[in-house]
Amino acid sequence: MGDVRVYLVDGTYELFRHFYGMPEENRQRSRLGAVRGVIETLLGLLGEGVTHLGVATDHVIESFRNDLWPSYKSSEGMDPQILAQFAPLEEAITALGVHLWAMTDLEADDAIASAAAVAADDLAVERVVIVSPDKDLAQCVRGTRVVQVDRRQGKVFDDAGVVAKFGVPPESVPDWLALVGDSADGYPGLPGWGAKSTAAVLATYGHLADIPDAPGKWEVTVRGAPKLAMTLSRGREAAELFLDLATLRVDRSLLPSVAVLQWQGPTDAFGLMAERLGAPHLLARARALAAARH
Numbered sequence: 001m002g003d004v005r006v007y008l009v010d011g012t013y014e015l016f017r018h019f020y021g022m023p024e025e026n027r028q029r030s031r032l033g034a035v036r037g038v039i040e041t042l043l044g045l046l047g048e049g050v051t052h053l054g055v056a057t058d059h060v061i062e063s064f065r066n067d068l069w070p071s072y073k074s075s076e077g078m079d080p081q082i083l084a085q086f087a088p089l090e091e092a093i094t095a096l097g098v099h100l101w102a103m104t105d106l107e108a109d110d111a112i113a114s115a116a117a118v119a120a121d122d123l124a125v126e127r128v129v130i131v132s133p134d135k136d137l138a139q140c141v142r143g144t145r146v147v148q149v150d151r152r153q154g155k156v157f158d159d160a161g162v163v164a165k166f167g168v169p170p171e172s173v174p175d176w177l178a179l180v181g182d183s184a185d186g187y188p189g190l191p192g193w194g195a196k197s198t199a200a201v202l203a204t205y206g207h208l209a210d211i212p213d214a215p216g217k218w219e220v221t222v223r224g225a226p227k228l229a230m231t232l233s234r235g236r237e238a239a240e241l242f243l244d245l246a247t248l249r250v251d252r253s254l255l256p257s258v259a260v261l262q263w264q265g266p267t268d269a270f271g272l273m274a275e276r277l278g279a280p281h282l283l284a285r286a287r288a289l290a291a292a293r294h
Contacts, residue, residue, distance in 0.1 A: 002122075002123060002124035002125055002126055003126050004051065004052055004122075004124050004125045004126060004258065005050070005051070005052065005125070005126055005127050005128075005129060006052045006053075006054070006115075006116075006119040006125055006127070006128045006129065006258060006261060007045060007050045007052065007053045007054070007129045007131055008054050008055075008056070008112045008115050008116060008119075008128065008129070008130050008131065009041075009042065009045075009053070009054070009055045009056070009131045009132070010055075010056060010108055010109070010112060010130075010131065010132035010134060010137070011038060011055040011056055011057035011089060011090075011093065011100075011108065012056075012057050012058045012086075012108045013108075013132050013133075013134060014037075014038045014041055015034050015035070015038055015057075015082065015085060015086070015089055016034075016082065017037075017152075018033070018034040018035075018036075018037030018038055018041075019033075019034035019037075019079075019081070019082045019085070021037070022034070022037070027081055030278060031081065031084070031085075032085060032088055032276060032277050032278070034082065034085050034089075035085050035088050035089045035092050035277060036277040036278065036279055036282075038089060038092070038093075039092050039093070039096060039277065039279075039282060040279075040282070042055070042093070042096060042098055043096075043282065043285055043286060043289065045131075046263060046286075046289050047289055050263075051262055051263060051293075052258060052261040052262050052263070053098050053099065053261055053263055054098070054099040054100070054101065054115055054255075054261045055093050055098055055099070055100050055101070056100075056101040056103060056108035056109070056111035056112050056115075057086065057089060057090055057093075057100065057101070057102050057103065057108055058086070058103055058107055058108050059086070059090065059102040059103055059104050060075070060104055061073065061074055061075040061078070062074050062075065063103070063104075063105060063106060063107045064105050064106070065107070065185075065245050068241065068244060068245060069186070069187055069241065069242075069245055071186045071187065072185060072186045072187065072245065073184065073185050073186045074186075088276070090102050091269075091273060092273050092277065094267070094269075095266065095267050095269040095270040095272075095273040096266050096267070096270055096273075096286060097263060097264055097265055097266050097267050097270070097286075098263060099260055099261050101115070101254060106249055106251065109134060109136045109137055109248055110248050110249045110250075110251065111251075111254055112130055112132070112137060112140070112248075113137070113139075113140050113248035113249070113250050114249070114250045114251045114252060114254040114255060115254060115255040115261075116128050116130060116140045116146050117140075117250045117252065118252050118254075118255040118258070119146075119255070119258050119261075120142055120145055120146050122258045124258065125258060127144070127145060127146075127147065128145065128146040128147070129147055129148075129149055130146070130147065130148045130149065131149050131151060132148065132149075132150075133148070133150035133152070133153070135166075135173070135177060135182060135184075136173075136177070136182070136185070136246065136248060137248075138157065138162045138165070138166065138170055138173045139170050139171065139173040139174055139246075139247075139248060140170065140248065141157060141158060141159055141161075141162050141170040142159070142170065143158065143159050144158045144159070147161075148161075148162075166195075166199060167195070167196065167198075167199025167200070167202075167203060168199050168202045168203060171206070172202045172206055172207065173246075174243055174246040174247045174248075175202055175206075175207050175208040175243060175246075176195075176198055176199065176202055177189075177242070177243075177246040178208055178239050178240075178242035178243035178245075178246050179193040179198045179201075179202075179208065179232075179239060179242075180193055180194065180195055180198050181242070182246065185245065185246075187242050187245055187246075189239075189242060190231050190232060190235045190238070190239055191231055191235075192224065192227060192228055192231050193228060193231065193232075197222050197223065197224070197228060200220055200222050201218070201220055201222055201228070203220070204218075204219055204220040205220075208239055208240065208243055209240075211232060212229070213229060213232060213233040213236070214229060214233075215228070215229035215230075263290075263293075264290070265286065265287065265289075265290030265291075265293075266283065266286040266287065266290065270282075270283055270286060271283045
């Protein structure tokens, strides 16, 4: 096994985090403040010694999942100030020389899942680190080889961490989300199926398809089992749709080689971008980081 560590960042999440993390007056004063925050985060990772880095963004918020479920998350009602920063964010990431997946039909989470799968199969890779607290991405965790990091809380989730958080292993996370629902993504799950009861049932059966409709056939004792079973029996078609929404797509063509993620330094365009961000000093910082590697 090699010693390369691959870091995969959810750029859309980071943009929202920085946008809503700043005071309202700062948002008005700096129209690209959230973009600057994301770039500073990436430079922070590079400053910590990260060598292989990729960022995924939602080039458009809507995806194929909106065709499956019209109420799935969309750009409708989103603050125009943050929507206006999506394109500059992608320009800035590319100018910094960081590999970017700007997703249209698929989502940023799908790109991260795809890259994680490719990187995990590469013998030169020691560990894959998914930098995002998104519940969907917990399904990508594999032992201690592919982990999820919540930098805000300073937590690392390996297999055991996912079980501690959800009550189920990573491979059951899509089933858990299908039954419990995900308000951030806009689907409700099934009525009455709470986090604890769902975890208890899935701890026994593993996947939605393996849960019997009749409570008398359940090999697990759960409070309100008859009602839960009836709800599942009547709502199984909806639950299967939610499972489809929650399951990340792996498209290995999105990452032809882990080598493309190795950061070589900022491009010639980064100086102008740093000026646009009102932070010209970022160019010197990026160049210094690059020089230290050669």
